[in-house]
Amino acid sequence: MVLSSCAFFQSLPDYQNEYVDASPPPEALKVSSGVLTKLDFFYSLNQQCTSLGMPEIVLAVAPQNGTFQARAGHDYPKFSADSNYHVCNSKLVPAAQFYYQSSAGFVGEDTTSVGLTFPDGAKRDVIYKITVQ
Secondary structure: OOOOOEEEEEEOOOOEEEEEEOOOOHHHOEEOOOOOEEEEEEEEEEOOOOEOOOOEEEEEEOOOOEEEEEEEEEEOOOOOOOOOOHHHHHOOEEEEEEEEEEOOOOOEEEEEEEEEEOOOOOEEEEEEEEEEO
């Protein structure tokens, strides 16, 4: 996946769920050198706005000039106004959060990528292109 905000809907036999890629657009991936910065978060919810579980995360490509951390946390979803899940946007939900911190004094471009497997088996690959200032 290239960095873009998008949501996609998937029907399952007994319930419906929606995944959101909350990735900021590439120009928003600017971070300060040496500062731990949250890049992104992912979640999987049902229509009652409760979690279907956390995605499994695999660091596919480590950043060359910093560190990447995945943490369990909570965030507010970002469903579009026309989504049936828009009501969930006001609720703090469990999320897999991704953080990046550049090496001290590094300024320039860095890249990292992760693979995600969601509770229903859906897979996503995410590439982060980071500008360190």
